[in-house]
Amino acid sequence: MKVLRVRRGAATFYAQLLLEERAVRCLDRTLGVPEVLPLTEVSVLAPVAPSKVVCAQGNFRSRLEEIGRGPGDAPMLFLKPPTAVIGNGQSIMLPRATSRVEAWGELAMILGRGCRNVAPEDVPRHLFGYSCANDVTAGDFLAPGEPLGRAKGFDTFAPIGPWIETAVADPTQLWLRTTVNGAVIQESSTGDMVLSPYALVSFISTIMTLLPGDVILTGSPSGGGRLAPGDEVRVEIDAVGVLINAAKAEEEAAPLQ
Numbered sequence: 001m002k003v004l005r006v007r008r009g010a011a012t013f014y015a016q017l018l019l020e021e022r023a024v025r026c027l028d029r030t031l032g033v034p035e036v037l038p039l040t041e042v043s044v045l046a047p048v049a050p051s052k053v054v055c056a057q058g059n060f061r062s063r064l065e066e067i068g069r070g071p072g073d074a075p076m077l078f079l080k081p082p083t084a085v086i087g088n089g090q091s092i093m094l095p096r097a098t099s100r101v102e103a104w105g106e107l108a109m110i111l112g113r114g115c116r117n118v119a120p121e122d123v124p125r126h127l128f129g130y131s132c133a134n135d136v137t138a139g140d141f142l143a144p145g146e147p148l149g150r151a152k153g154f155d156t157f158a159p160i161g162p163w164i165e166t167a168v169a170d171p172t173q174l175w176l177r178t179t180v181n182g183a184v185i186q187e188s189s190t191g192d193m194v195l196s197p198y199a200l201v202s203f204i205s206t207i208m209t210l211l212p213g214d215v216i217l218t219g220s221p222s223g224g225g226r227l228a229p230g231d232e233v234r235v236e237i238d239a240v241g242v243l244i245n246a247a248k249a250e251e252e253a254a255p256l257q
Contacts, residue, residue, distance in 0.1 A: 001016055001129075001165075001166045001167055002016065002017040002019070002163040002164070002165055002166075002241070003015065003016060003017065003027070003047070003128075003129065003163055003164040003165075003166060004016075004017050004024060004044055004045075004047060004163050004164075005044075005045045005046065005047050005048065005049070006024060006042040006043060006044055006045060007042060007043045007045055008033055008037065008041060008042045008043075011031050011033055012045065013026055013027065013028045013031055013033070014027045014028065014164075015027055015037070015042070017163055018036070021036075022038065022039050022040075023036050023037060023038050023039060024036070024037055024039060024042060025037075044087065044088075045087060046085050046086055046087035046090070046160060046161065047087060047110075047131055047160055047161055047162075047163055047164050048085060048110055048131075048160055048164070048213055048215055049082065049085070049213060050082055050085065050110075050211075050213045050214045050215045051082065051211050051213065051214055052079055052080075052081075052082070052208075052211075052214055052215075053079065053080040053081075053082070053084065053085065053158050053214075053215045053216075053217060054077060054079060054204050054208070054210075054214065054215070054216050054217070055077065055078050055079065055080060055106075055135060055152070055216075055217040055219075056075035056076070056077060056195070056200055056216075056217065056218055056219040057075060057076040057077070057078060057148070057219065058075055058076055058194075058219065059075040059193050059194050059195055059200065059218060059219025060188060060192050060193055060194070060219050060220060060221040060222065061192050061193075061194060062188060062192055062221045062222035063219070063220060063221055063222045064194070065222070066222040071194045075194065075195060075200065075203075075219060077204065077207070078148040078149070078152060079149070080135075080152055080153055080157065080158045080217075081153050083155050084136075084152075084153055084154065084155060084156065084157040084158035085158045085159075085160055085215075086156050086158070086159050086160075086245070087159070087160065087161045087162075088159070088161030088162035088163075088243055088244055088245070089161075089162075089244060089245070090156070090159070090245060091156065091245065091246050091247070091248040092134075092136055092156050092157070092159060092227065092233070092245050092246070092247045092248070093154065093155060093156040093248060093249075093250050094227060094228075094229060094247055094248065094249050094250060095138070095154050095250050096249075096250050096251070097138075098138035098139075098140055098141060098154075099140055100138065100139040100140040100226060101136060101137070101138055101139070101226070101227045101247070102136070102137045102138075102139045102224045102225060102226055102227065103134055103136060103178060103180060103185070103224065103225050103226075103227055103233045103235075104134065104135040104136070104137060104178070104186070104220035104224045105132070105133070105134060105135075105176055105177070105178030105186050105220060105221075105235035105236075105237075106132075106133045106134070106135050106176075106217045106218055106219060106220045106235070107130060107132070107133070107171065107174060107176065107190055107197065107217075107218045107237055107240070108130065108131040108132065108133035108160050108215050108216065108217055108218070109127060109129075109130055109171070109197055109201060109215070109216040109218060110127065110128040110129055110130070110131060110164055110213065110214075110215055110216075111126055111127060111128060111201075111210050111211065111212055111213060111214045111215075111216075112126060112127055112128030112129070112212055113125070113126040113212060114126075114209060114210060114211045114212055115201075115205050115209070115210050116205055116208075116209045116210070117205055117206055118201065118202055118205045118210075119202060120196075120198040120199045120201075120202040121198070123197075123198040123201045123202055124198070126201075126210070127201075128164060128166065128212070128213075129164040129165050129166035129167075129168070130164070130165050130166075130168045130171060130237075130240050131160050131161060131162075131163065131164050131165065131215075131240065131241070131243070132160070132161060132162070132235040132236070132237050132240055132241055132242065132243035133158065133159065133160045133215070133217050133235065133243070134158070134159040134160075134178075134233060134235050134243060134245065135152065135157075135158070135217055135220055136152075136154075136156070136157040136158070136159065136227075137151050137152055137157070137224075138150070138151045138152075138154065138157075139151070139226070158215075158217075159235075159243055159245045160215065160243070161241070161243045162241050162242065162243055162244070163241060165239070165240045165241060168239050168240060169239075171190060171196075171197040171198075172190055172191055172193075172196050172197065173189060173190065173191050174189065174190045174237050174238050174239060174240065175187075175188075175189050175237070175238040176188055176189065176190065176221065176235070176236070176237050176238075177234075177235075177236045177237075178223065178224075178225070178233065178234065178235050178236075179233070179234045179236075180225045180227065180231050180232070180233050180234075181231055181232055183225075185223045185224060185225035186220070186221050186222070186223035186224065186225075187221075187223075188221035188222070190218070192221060193218065193219060194219075197216075197218055200216065200218055200219075201216055204216060227247040228247065229247060229248055229249045230246070230247065230248075231246065231247045232244065232245070232246050232247075233245055233246075233247065
């Protein structure tokens with residue numbers, strides 16, 4: 001099932017996307033809105049409004065090899081603020097403060113139930129679903145010893161979408177592809193992860209409580225690509241979807257709502 005987060009009037013709710021009907025079905029009947037609504041009657045929002053976005057750095061073997069580290073070093077964790085989250089079709093802002101903004105495609109996992117110290121085999125019971133994500137990064141702020149929050153935490157630096165896919169049978173063998181203006185900059189399988197998706201969620205839950213709606217970014221393969229104003233970046237993951245965002249200079253980007 002493909003799930004969108006939408007707004008109709010004062011109500012914000014999750015809804016099943018009905019592609020053929022170009023409509024959505026409200027998943028919260030307590031709101032009193034019609035069960036099925038045309039897409040034209042709702043505003044599609046970023047699919048999540050998390051308390052935190054937890055990211056794994058160096059969770060792909062190809063990326064670790066690229067930066068000269070071994071699998072025993074992975075993964076390193078960092079957080080992106082909720083204000084970094086945008087949805088499909090929204091613009092990635094290229095801040096004036098940085099001269100190098102990079103795109104890194106990733107698989108996102110969205111929590112449906114809170115958990116702490118959850119075993120890997122129990123993780124599926126706590127998941128809402130999966131999405132595509134882009135770990136947008138200010139590459140010139142990645143100097144040794146520099147905290148990752150500056151390079152990773154700018155507004156719009158966590159595109160997620162185009163929806164939450166709840167029906168992914170096996171997240172360990174998904175093909176991921178990132179393109180900029182049609183040119184492939186990353187292509188790999190989640191089978192190259194050091195910690196599998198379930199093992200990663202389990203590991204993170206030993207450190208912090210994960211809440212409903214929280215997002216786990218599971219790491220990015222080697223490659224990555226620099227963005228310039230006007231570029232279109234796509235993150236495509238088989239069985240999940242295609243996330244599309246354009247890059248704009250900060251002064252040209254529309255303000256976030």
